[in-house]
Amino acid sequence: MDSRLQDLSSPSHQFDAAIAFESLPDAYLILNHRYEILLANARYLDLTGQSLCDLQGKSILDVNQFGPAEQREARRAWLIGVLRDLSPGESKWSPLFRYEMPERRDARSDGEASNESRVPRYWKIKASQLGARHGQGGTIALRVSEVTERVSDYERDQRERAKLRSQAQLRQLLADEAKAQLREHQERFQIAMAFSQLGAWELDPATGAIECTDQCKSNLGLTPDALLTEQRLFGEVVHPEDRGRLRDAMHHALAAHDHFEVDFRIGWASGAVRWILVRGVGRFLPDGTLSTVIGFTLDITSRKEAELEQREIAASEKRAREHSERLAMAMDHFVTTVSHELRSPLSAIMSWTDLLQRAADPSHLARATGVISRNARQLSHMVDDLLDSGAIVTGKLSVNLQPVDLGALAGIVVEDMRMHAEAKGLRLIADDLTSAMVLADEGRMKQVVWNLVSNAVKFTAQGTIELSVRADGERVELAVRDTGLGLDGESLERVFERFQQFGAEGSGRVAGLGLGLWLVKNLVDLHRGTITAESRGPGQGATFRVRLPAYR
Template identity: 55%
Template sequence: MSSAFDNAEPNPTHRAANDATRTNTPHAPVDTAYLFEVLPDAYLILDARNIVLHANARYRAMTGRTLAEVVGKSVYDINQDGSAAQRQARAEWLDATLRDLAPGEERLSSLIRYDMSTHGKFVEHYWQVRASRVEASAAGDALLLLQVMDVTKEVAEGEENRRERAKLRSQARLRQVLVEEANAELRQNQAQLAEVLSFARVGAWELDLATGYMVCTDQCKANMGLQPSDVLDQGRLFSELIQADDRERVRAAIDASVAARAHFEVEYRVTWADGSVHWLMSRGAGRHLGDGSAQTLIGFTIDITARKTSELRSQAFAAEQQRAREQSDRAVRAMDHFVAAVSHELRSPLHAILWWTTLLQRAKDMAHVERATEVIERNTNQLARMVDDLLDSGAIATGKLSVELRALDLAALASSVVEDIRVGAESKGLIVRAEALTPVLVMADQNRMRQVMWNLMTNAVKFTERGTVELVVATDGAHAVVTVRDTGTGIEEAALHRIFERFEQARGEGTGRTAGLGLGLWMVRNLVQVHRGTVTAHSDGPGKGALFRVELPLAGPDDLRRAALQDDGQR
């Protein structure tokens, strides 16, 4: 079966004639034969016996073959560079891809490794082909369109980035469109190549810059969500189809291309009649008159929605991975601070206990007994509190913290906590106020709520050098409110969002680390959440004190009845 493609190269005389024709006929049909020759992807056209009828420029450049080396030969016999085993595998691979391919069917092959000879050296290559069978004429002659894809780069990048998972797989990029006139022999195959372009989902177009009228293939209109009978011009494209956010960018790309007499490539979104949004990529170049002015633009359009969706999904995944890494880094830094704090906080009371114990053993002076007993008891209690905090933090972190809810008067509990703290606070010269304690009932674990108030009050005393520390219990609608206010060092606004994190301290930036494990406020937040409450912090800045507010649901009649029944059952 003969073909007008065989060993054909562009004819300069024909090119000139075609250029003149297209110059004087702005509404001429798109030269699809020419577009096949300059498609950025590699294509072969085979007859029914798998004989190569034509190979486009991209295929010849990719394989280093001339038309004479491939045209007229079986696709099984060309490019015999690989080893014997690779040649056998290639034949089986082609056979699996081409066997029983029905008219109109499109089939994508599996991946295969087939090495190529470059400058006398074999270079590792990976390939895929997409095969489509089309009817070439009314007589039923069938042609096979074979898109050949060198995916070596994609395979290499996939291997390199497999562990990262956050990087995008390389996509085959369409190469530059060479705007040249096709010769007379290729023009005879316009109808056939229009069908080929449809299978490749490439839409061709030509825009008259003077009138704004566009000549488009059916596939080009389909890519834009239009019917073949729809009329398309530049005004409709920019006012109706291209999304508003992308219009200026597309116009700028076209204007820059015309001014620089260079091709353009731009990606943009179009909205179909059904409201769905699709991503398109257009690439083209201008055709200029003898005086240098541009008369028309010619190019092609491809629907890249699937690729852009994957791209955006990968970008979102990469951003999430980055956030996870940052969170992990913060956790590592926090753990470093925690280890340093624990080492310091445990060492101080242990040294005091050890020193006074040694003094008693050596001096045997009864005058030191009372003083040593006080010091040892105080430091032992401090160690016990730290151990309790560590145990509680572990229970909270693992979700094993248990609470026993009973009807609890927060005012009575607050009064008890204040009395326990008052001596230590007043020894620092602080004024402790707890006049506004309104009796309110909540369902809470008494020990855990004592821990909440104790941590908030001791935290306020710790970071207040002079002034007052105030505890208030009140109601606000259906909630009980516990407020702890101090006139201490305050908290910088940037630190307010993280003071309830584990191993952080409520202090102004630059004030240095204060004694403690950095667990108090973290435990307060978790204990309050267990009681279905909330805790917030506020400060006007360094040196202006701080306010902590705890809200808990008030105990309702049903809660009190259940608590009474539970108490009766236990008795």
């Protein structure tokens, strides 16, 4: 095509070259060496909406002056630079040029040009230097390619990409904000958990593994790097006495698809015992299978200790009230008993004294003196017990400790009591009275032995009473066994209380002030000894054992 254009003046080729030039699918301009337009093909004229007469003879630098000044200046600078420097046969492509051209006439309803309605269009220009002819400068072919649709597609694609990038950036921004909020909430949650000393945990029923926070491990007395399993929790961490209760509560709650709440004890490495509250709930699959158990732990040691202390105080107050009530009832019983016990011997003494005064029968003298003497001794013992009771309560009772042979002392008391026991039909056995020295107040120790033996005689209707004294290393034991009424569990706990008397149901009233065993207990304490009561139950008899330090 270029060779035919170079020979455009030749008559033999003029027609064919013109037709070929007009038929080119691309827009072309032919310039002379002064950059004036010589030819423009149909495609170019259609592209720009101009006629050939509008263009011929005009400089390429003066046509198509559309768009802002900076755009026009950019096109002019490129054309001048390229057209001046082109070498024969050389071609150069321009950058993308923007033309804000008026709308096509056929697209306007008013049929007139409008300066206000312009359409942006994009062109690229290829400049090619054609050969010189007849000593004149060569011609220049300008190929003008409109790339508006391609640019529009590109810009649209770029806009879509930008939109997608914006949406992606927006999504990323929203995700980052959500993550930041989540981190902030987690940090607040962790701070709240740490402040409240709550520890979170999660149990995998399939493996028995327990994932828990550092606070949870701290609550359970474990180090942060310790591994916790269900087996270790129940086998090592939880107090042995609380394991069954915790396991049962968990199993029952999970079986009922309910939550559980249990407090239990643990032992820290420091040896301290702590109280832990655990709460948990199971999470189940749609088919009802247990998938996991989650919950938290809380150290409630202070609260639990205060609760236990309050319980103990309440129980102590209850015991004190009950004890006070028993003492009040016992005091009432004691007053009644004292009145009756004192009245009986006094009545007997007064009756026999009046009889002696009215009748001088010598046959009554011996019997009267015996009755008066026996009741006087009984009154003397009662008065002594009352006085000793007052001295013990006020802390004024004292003992004078001297070496005493407890076996010999017990033998003397047995002989004094033998006639009274045999008169009641009882066998008093004292075959095992070992000689054993103790530090004791002889008079007070006789009072101890006498009270124990007389108490056995009083509560034994038939059978035997056995007294023994044995040395056992650093201790000496005196034991009084009987086959009498015996004692139940409650009576054994209270048998040494003041004003207490215990007899079998339906056995009737038992004489006495209810001070004997209480006095014995306090006298034994003053001798730095101990006394215990034993019985297999009502009707099985009883055994009282006094243990004193042996004298060396």
